[in-house]
Amino acid sequence: MALKDTVIRSAKPKDKSYRLFDSDGLYLEINPKGNKWWRWKYRFGGKEKRLSVGVYPSVSLKQARLQKDDLKKQLHEGKDPSFIRKVKKFDLSQENNFEAIAREWHENFKPRWTESHAIKIMRLLERDIFPWLGPLPINTIKPPEILPIIRRIEKRGSIDTAHRAKQNCGQIFRYAVATGRCEFDPTTSLNGALPSVKGGHFASIKEPKKVGELLRAIDAYQGALTTQSALKLAPLVFVRPGELRHASWDEIDFERAEWRIPAEKMKMRVQLIVPLCTQAIEILKELKPVTDRVSYANPAKVAKPPRFVFPSLRTIERPMSENAILVALRSMGYSKEEMTGHGFRSMASTLLHELGWNHQVIERQLAHAERNAVSAAYNFAEHLPERKKMMQAWADYLDQLKNEMVREK
Numbered sequence: 001m002a003l004k005d006t007v008i009r010s011a012k013p014k015d016k017s018y019r020l021f022d023s024d025g026l027y028l029e030i031n032p033k034g035n036k037w038w039r040w041k042y043r044f045g046g047k048e049k050r051l052s053v054g055v056y057p058s059v060s061l062k063q064a065r066l067q068k069d070d071l072k073k074q075l076h077e078g079k080d081p082s083f084i085r086k087v088k089k090f091d092l093s094q095e096n097n098f099e100a101i102a103r104e105w106h107e108n109f110k111p112r113w114t115e116s117h118a119i120k121i122m123r124l125l126e127r128d129i130f131p132w133l134g135p136l137p138i139n140t141i142k143p144p145e146i147l148p149i150i151r152r153i154e155k156r157g158s159i160d161t162a163h164r165a166k167q168n169c170g171q172i173f174r175y176a177v178a179t180g181r182c183e184f185d186p187t188t189s190l191n192g193a194l195p196s197v198k199g200g201h202f203a204s205i206k207e208p209k210k211v212g213e214l215l216r217a218i219d220a221y222q223g224a225l226t227t228q229s230a231l232k233l234a235p236l237v238f239v240r241p242g243e244l245r246h247a248s249w250d251e252i253d254f255e256r257a258e259w260r261i262p263a264e265k266m267k268m269r270v271q272l273i274v275p276l277c278t279q280a281i282e283i284l285k286e287l288k289p290v291t292d293r294v295s296y297a298n299p300a301k302v303a304k305p306p307r308f309v310f311p312s313l314r315t316i317e318r319p320m321s322e323n324a325i326l327v328a329l330r331s332m333g334y335s336k337e338e339m340t341g342h343g344f345r346s347m348a349s350t351l352l353h354e355l356g357w358n359h360q361v362i363e364r365q366l367a368h369a370e371r372n373a374v375s376a377a378y379n380f381a382e383h384l385p386e387r388k389k390m391m392q393a394w395a396d397y398l399d400q401l402k403n404e405m406v407r408e409k
Contacts, residue, residue, distance in 0.1 A: 002023050097135055102172045128161075141186060143187070150162050259273075355397065365390070
């Protein structure tokens with residue numbers, strides 16, 4: 001039942017604080033000293049919260065209800081009234097707010113990323129993070145303020161994006177710690193708060209017997225030699241699909257059995273050395289004479305050597321289509337839920353770990369970002385002897401899986 005002014009005026013203090021409830025979560029709390037506080041109870045992100053709405057009689061019943069209505073409007077718009085009130089307490093022009101430091105972090109690390117990766121990160125921050133965390137001083141942000149923002153992304157079905165948002169926020173907080181603007185990274189307290197991405201973002205075959213079947217299907221593929229060669233090389237080198245199709249012959253060193261991918265082609269802007277196993281060398285040597293014989297439409301360009309290892313079927317001045325491997329996999333009977341071009345990386349990572357290879361060696365060969373950024377920029381030959389052994393052993397293991405399938409038949 002809604003409160004009335006007469007009830008409020010006549011309410012007397014008791015030995016303990018007690019409450020007189022109005023409606024929609026609004027209530028009056030009366031303490032033993034006789035002070036009467038308006039408070040509003042609500043839920044946000046699955047958590048119960050309370051806000052002070054003023055002191056009676058300075059704030060009348062009517063005024064308290066009007067304030068409550070304004071707060072409810074914020075709640076219906078998907079905003080946390082407590083968070084908004086906290087933001088208004090701070091000078092939003094200060095340099096140490098989350099958005100300012102995030103943009104500084106982004107600007108500093110952008111040269112190490114591809115342009116598309118840099119754009120993707122900033123788009124995520126501007127859409128999903130800045131509207132809520134942006135104005136707050138970074139050293140005041142606590143885990144309970146971050147979790148509802150990340151869960152909002154999760155609830156729209158974008159679990160992978162939610163994990164990336166948490167990861168990016170953590171990188172920003174750690175940058176703030178390193179530059180003296182923050183004392184700790186609050187996202188570490190959120191580990192385990194999000195469901196894992198089921199099956200990974202990219203479909204991949206990881207069961208050894210099925211890997212053997214896939215390799216035999218690749219050998220039987222009847223498409224263009226360039227596409228077949230790319231398919232055969234993909235599981236041996238397990239680089240990103242874009243890095244594979246943009247490979248150029250001047251990056252291949254047959255004598256040293258290495259493929260050196262320059263930093264500008266890499267996602268994290270750090271050069272990658274890919275040790276080439278004997279099987280990979282054989283594939284490349286078979287392919288090179290074919291690309292060398294391809295003539296240009298313009299006779300004036302005949303002397304120009306082919307650039308791409310896997311040129312387009314239409315012109316050697318462009319690499320093969322980004323969909324070429326996907327189309328080939330589909331023609332071999334593999335759906336998008338079973339295997340993708342990117343799936344060769346997950347396949348290698350999973351099975352190499354199961355085979356007992358050193359985690360750091362595997363991660364370095366995968367060119368993953370979770371390493372010391374400074375050392376990575378200069379020590380691109382990190383773990384190279386171990387990586388060479390691993391890559392040859394990996395290729396021999398794949399041959400074993402493929403041959404086991406042959407013997408079973």
